[in-house]
Amino acid sequence: MTLPPQYANSIQFSFGDSPELAEQLLALVLSGKKTATCGALRDYGPGKEPLPQVGRRDIVRNGAGEPACVIETRGVEIKRFDDIQPGFTDREGEGDYAAWRAGHEAYFARNGGFSPDMEVVCETFRLLEVLPAGRDLYNQVASPIFIVTDIESDGPTPLHNSMLSFASVAIEADGTLHGEFEAQLHQRPDRTPNETTMAWWDTQPEAWAATTTDPEEPSVVMPRYADWVESFPGHKVFVAAPMIFDGLWMDHYLDEFAGTRVLSGPFKGRQIFRGGGICLYTMAGTLRGAPYLDWGMSKLPAEFYGHIAHTHKAIDDARGFANVLVELIKLSRALPPISGSKSDFR
Template sequence: MDVYFSADIETDGPIPGPYSILSFALVYAGSYDGKHFRRPKNYEQSFYRELKPISPNYEKEALEVNGLDRLSLIENGMNPERAMEEARDWVLDIAGNGDPVFVAYPLSFDWTWIYWYFVRFSKHGSPFGHSRCFDIKTAVSVKTGFPIADSGRSKLPRQLLPSGPHTHHALDDAVEQAEIFANVFEWEA
């Protein structure tokens, strides 16, 4: 059984390594046994951490988007090793006997960061393996018939819209994506 985790990452730059994850969230987004999708009753099963930056590099524009205080995170952010171990344990606990699958919108940005951080900072690696991931943007394209370029959040059909806004707070956005994911999965176009 696939066990889905919606994820959102807030960073201080475009790529991991030279730049840092400042916060990330994972939200239980449902399960699928090959026949039946099960949407969660709510999106309260979540994991959120704010991290200590791993390098001195940052882009001012990235901080303006996410509103995180990088100087405060240098002092008070969680050590990435601890955060990634805790995240891995949480994912595996929620997944139980199922296979954890990473879900994002779009997948390419968030997967690059989280996978790199799990490989770099968790002694046990990624709970999602090297490829258990699901791109909501591609699913929107397939379900709607829109080209990928027209499958962003701003073009979502009304039936697929989440109930909350996109805030650029990792937990809010992971919940928003989990809701979009379930809406897309269940939608009969």
Template structure:
């Protein structure tokens, strides 16, 4: 791809696929129980370069912050809330480590969280970062929703989109396990495939 001159001040973006597992629908009353992240790739004015999604990863299981939970949410993740009350990482320590990891892997690039869909994971991630570290390395809006990205490229209404409607070649060959790191890696591959896909 030819270099595009005239934009020397434009910082590259470092896309980080994030998946979280939680014990309820919203942060605060409910808790984020695990956080997985994988570097998906980097984009600058010359284009997007995919990363090996297993090369730079982060994973923590967290101690719950309240006594409330939705039993069905625990069935999905398979996480043992009683175990995490004893063994889970302190949220402030875990989110501090995550923020430092994001800054470390980003270098001079601007980190962007990406997820499928991003809305649920971003809600918990941003709330936890602000609550326990005082801020977010992604800023207040540094997230990209893969579902929206696909809908735009496929020229489909957003609510018509599901993974089963996507061309098979876009999907990762990895299973979606509801383990936060497994799913972050799987989604990193989906993101890179979507970035390379010309659309319809």
């Protein structure tokens, strides 16, 4: 296989010490469950594999020795084996601490010897790109985390107005909840509230109070939010209802204050989300089989929201939309699959 030019000189390796183990550990990486690894310090150095370095991008091979994915090193520490804590071993994704320890003691014993005080290189990384040889396995094991988000603002556009608050729910397609994030923001001094929007807020005193209590600077909140998104394993997908409103606000604020985007694409720099995101408004309309003029979130049954009222408090609305996403994915999975050829779109 010909590697993309940017990886032509990258270090290539397989996890483990057998084709079977290489494939097993690769599956954990592709699923997002494995974001750390460790190796004996004695195996690094002149004439051997170089020590990992933060920011370096390496090629992981599958059990057949084919380049399957690209990982980027996020952190490197050298520790005694007995000093490695469960906080790190959990990121290896290979079971609880007892299982991890038993497996690694056996691995080191058969690859040069084991001792509790041996020095170990502990590396954390992120999955950067799946290469063609890894795509079939990736499609089998990957389970993206959906970041379902609602925002509140003092006007219709981030070009002229301010975002007041937002909340996100991190959830899998099966409803597994991974976490929540909410924040209130200071209004921007270079923006002006919209009179019509503010008149509407006058009719929502309870929601206004929730939206404006204990605000923080966007320059503080948005980097913290980006770190929160990246803390989850595997790919994250942004979800909003509709994308053109909530997604537009979040994209603008992330771009302005955190150097990243709601969208992914051929951009340089940090990308915390995968793909173009999901518009629940569009998804709900199409999966209901409704004509376009009858699309709308209010057309969905209350049980789709988990009977969570739409209160205009960002966290309430994000939770309701997260339940909607799970229900819509159920509808989507019940449909007959449609596939195309690689030449359909370029």
